[in-house]
Amino acid sequence: MNLHCKWILYTLTAFDADDxxxxxxESVEGTMGGNIFQQxxxxxxxxxxxxxxxxxxxxxxxxxxYIVTCIIMQRNGAGLQTASSCFWDDxxxxxCTFKWENESMHCIVTxxxxxx
Amino acid sequence: xxxxxxxxNTYLIRPNxxxxxxxxxxxxxxxxxxxEQLSGVLYDPDDIPVLSRSxxxxxxxxxxxxxxxxxKLVVQVVIGEQRGEGVRMAARCFWDADTDNYAxxxxxxxxxxxxxxxxxxxxx
Numbered sequence: 439m440n441l442h443c444k445w446i447l448y449t450l451t452a453f454d455a456d457d458x459x460x461x462x463x464e465s466v467e468g469t470m471g472g473n474i475f476q477q478x479x480x481x482x483x484x485x486x487x488x489x490x491x492x493x494x495x496x497x498x499x500x501x502x503x504y505i506v507t508c509i510i511m512q513r514n515g516a517g518l519q520t521a522s523s524c525f526w527d528d529x530x531x532x533x534c535t536f537k538w539e540n541e542s543m544h545c546i547v548t549x550x551x552x553x554x
Numbered sequence: 555x556x557x558x559x560x561x562x563n564t565y566l567i568r569p570n571x572x573x574x575x576x577x578x579x580x581x582x583x584x585x586x587x588x589x590e591q592l593s594g595v596l597y598d599p600d601d602i603p604v605l606s607r608s609x610x611x612x613x614x615x616x617x618x619x620x621x622x623x624x625x626k627l628v629v630q631v632v633i634g635e636q637r638g639e640g641v642r643m644a645a646r647c648f649w650d651a652d653t654d655n656y657a658x659x660x661x662x663x664x665x666x667x668x669x670x671x672x673x674x675x676x677x678x
Contacts, residue, residue, distance in 0.1 A: 477640050484644035492646050503654065505628060505673050507645040516637035519602045523610035525618060525627040526675075533628075550628050552675045 453502065453532030453551040458495065462536040462547045465490035475512045475543040484508045487547060495549070505550040512543050526552055566624070567678050569653060575622055575674030580657035583616050584670050588661040597635040597666040606633045606668075613670060628673040635666055643669055650676065 469486045473479070491506045511518055522533065530553035538545045569575075591609060610631045617627055634641060647656070653676035661668045 475640065480640065480642040481644075484642050488644050488646040492648050496648050503647070503649040503675055505645065505647045505649075505656075505675075507630060507643065507671070509632060509641065509643045511634065511641045512639040514637055514639045516635040516639050517597065517599050517602065518632065518634040518641075519606045520630065520632045521603070521606035521610045522628065522630040523607070523614040524629070525614055527626070531626070548630065550673070552626050552628075554678060 451553065452530050453534075453553070455532055455534040457498070458534045458549050458551065459536060461494045462491055462534065462549060463538075465494065466536065466538045466545055466547060470510075470538070470540075470543075470545060473540075473542075475510075480510050484510055487545070491547065491549065495551075500551075501554045502551045503554060505552075507548050509546045510543055511545075513539070513541070518544070518546075520546060520548070522548065522550075524550070569624065569676060573621075573623055574653075575625055575655045575676075577655050577657040579620065580617060580672050580674070581659055583620065584613055584657060584659040584672060585661075587613055587616060588659060588668055588670060592661050592663070592666070592668055595663070595666065597633075602633055602666075606631045609633075609668075609670065613672060617672060617674075622674055624677050625674040626677055628675070630671050630673075632669045633666055634668075636662070636664065641667075645671065647673065 465487050469483055487508045488506045495504050533550045535548045610629045614629045656673040658671040
């Protein structure tokens with residue numbers, strides 16, 4: 439198989455991080471844009487963000503399984519670090535992380551896509 | 555994954571009970587590793603990136619040793635400083651509920667908190 443064919447096959451079957459980035463961005467900004475951190479609403483926001491992302495991802499119709507995680511943290515000067523380690527097939531699987539913040543909170547959404 | 559391909563197809567679409575991703579076993583593994591590596595550790599912005607990365611690799615290595623053949627593993631570790639802030643973490647998955655599963659554990663001390671989640675995805 440020549441290099442050009444391999445490249446086409448790769449783009450059709452591998453995890454497309456740019457597409458996914460756009461989906462996450464819309465979900466987060468739609469759910470949380472313009473809001474202030476409120477303890478009693480955080481549950482609802484995290485659920486909304488994750489569910490919105492997941493429904494858009496499943497509409498893409500690709501043969502992938504998805505894991506979406508969302509962390510919302512109040513801004514008060516504390517530090518936060520996320521790390522992930524994955525055992526998968528590098529040619530087809532991938533992940534995408536999106537960081538968002540406003541004056542009162544931080545939001546980090548990570549999507550892992552694993553090919554079937 | 556190369557082993558399954560080079561050894562020929564096995565056409566298994568469901569794991570045996572023994573080889574299933576068992577959340578309770580995985581949770582124990584995660585708990586032991588977090589307790590061992592984070593007891594008495596203080597939050598230090600310079601060390602934490604390296605520590606969280608090594609924790610994730612350690613958990614993944616331990617899970618590979620436990621022997622979940624044909625499972626792809628995703629381990630996510632979140633470490634934050636304890637300053638009284640509010641934090642919420644949620645995850646949703648689009649997968650095959652018969653074969654795939656996850657386990658998570660939380661470790662807290664006075665200076666930091668740590669959430670570790672391990673997801674196991676069956677490779678058909």
